[in-house]
Amino acid sequence: MTKQEMTPLHTYGWNEHWSLMAEQMPKQDKELVPARVTAQFSKQYRIITQEGEQTAVVTGKYEYEAGSKSDFPAVGDWVLVEPLQGESRAVIHKLLPRKSxxxxxxxxxxxxxxxxxxxxxxxxxxxxxxxxxxxxxxxxxxxxxxxxxxxxxxxxxxxxxxxxxxxxxxxxxxxxxxxxxxxxxxxxxxxxxxxxxxxxxxxxxxxxxxxxxxxxxxxxxxxxxxxxxxxxxxxxxxxxxxxxxxxxxxxxxxxxxxxxTPGMRELQLWDSEEGFETAFADISTLSQQCRFHDCRHETEAGCAVREALQDGTLDAKRYANYKKTERELAHIARKEKASTRRQNKSSGKSLRKSGRVHQGAYQQLLYDEEL
CATH class of the missing domain: 3.40.50.300 (P-loop containing nucleotide triphosphate hydrolases)
Known part of the structure; x- marks a missing residue:
């Protein structure tokens, strides 16, 4: 596609992948138009559509159904919007699945x-x-x-x-x-x-x-x-x-x-197990060479990690950061699980109070809470 043929959407990265994602959305969303979020200011968004730049907010239904803040649009997201007649504003109805x-x-x-x-x-x-x-x-x-x-x-x-x-x-x-x-x-x-x-x-x-x-x-x-x-x-x-x-x-x-992006004094990680394993792939490889599969790399015999630390092939500061980050991610996982448990318990109480829950549904909530 030449620059002369470029539409505003293509200028901002619209391609066959996103076209396919939009086509796969439910039939009732076919009247909506695609847009990319180019800037975010709290709950206000700047978007680019086929017609050019507009401002946007999410619908009340979108906000109500969002389970967490990560469900809301972010800069770089592709969304489906409803332009408001005669205005340079739109409302966001759907978020297309993210690639990253x-x-x-x-x-x-x-x-x-x-x-x-x-x-x-x-x-x-x-x-x-x-x-x-x-x-x-x-x-x-x-x-x-x-x-x-x-x-x-x-x-x-x-x-x-x-x-x-x-x-x-x-x-x-x-x-x-x-x-x-x-x-x-x-x-x-x-x-x-x-x-x-x-x-x-x-x-x-x-x-x-x-x-x-x-x-x-x-x-x-x-x-x-x-x-x-x-x-x-x-x-x-x-x-x-x-x-x-x-x-x-x-x-x-x-x-x-x-x-x-704004500068960050400290990057607080979130649910990053795969990223952690990739970033510290060398230590993961060493761990697989330990004599015992459940080696804690402390005093066990045949520990490949301790041997690498002693001969200098593994930097002690890197390993210390590995252990620190491992503890941090485990702590985040525990807090997230506890938060989910509290939410499930609160949901169960609300449903029982309302009288609109069957016993089987309540038992399922208790089961989910124990997992």
Missing amino acids: AVTRREAGSVPDEQVIAANIDTVFIINALNKDFNVRRIERYLIAVWESGAAPVILLTKADLCESPETYVSLVEEVALGVPVFVVSSLKDQGKEQLQDYLVQGKTVAITGTSGAGKSTLLNWLSGQEMQRVQGIREEDARGRHTTTHRELFVLPGGAIMVD
Whole structure:
């Protein structure tokens, strides 16, 4: 498809896959039109339809039926909407199944999943080559990206501040097994050509990392124009301010679609077992070589993990982060299970009070609660 033939939807990544997803929706939804969420502001959305840009909210029914916050649309989602006659507004009725979703645990005492961005092909994990460089944080981001279904790429930014970036590349490659690692500098216009294979027309790339890592600067540099405002960083710890306050899609001159996300001081993981196993595949492989299948890697004889720690082939700090993250994910799973149990118990009480529940249905609730 030539640029002259590109419609607003195709510009933002509409293709045969999404057309098929829309066609498979129930018959009553056939009158709705497809749109992509390009920005989110609390419960308000900016969307792109075949007719161009509009604002949107979800219907009351959608909000009522949503089981959790992750059921609501996020930036990058494809949705089916009903345009309001004579207005540049629409209401969102349906969410098309996601191909990928970068998520995190939302802050708060009640566990809930927050979708950072959806339908992402590649995630650029940004870490600056200054005092804020942190291998353990990169491991954490890798877990979330592998879990999302997108492909991770690590960008070490601000290479102009570092005398020997090769040293840092080696440190990252030791933990980011098989993940591309690139050194870039917007100030020196260095490394842009290495990223062109990912910046393909119709493909969506998300940028994530801490404040001050250079996400907005990277977006402006790759686009050749100031799409996002940037701010300086604190000298004492090289940390930045939250310049980006919301997630938003941008179309680059070459046709790639990019998502800039607000910086996160700490990425709270959510239900990331598969991502955890992929990010720490080397330790998982070592565990399979232990003499005992239930080895805890403490004092057991024939422990391949302890042997690797002793001979230096496994970095002690990496293993410590592995164990810390393993405990964290187990804690999240327990809290989520407890929350589900409380919700089931509350539902059972409400149903009994209403007198509209059969004994068999109530017994099923009790059974579900025990699982």
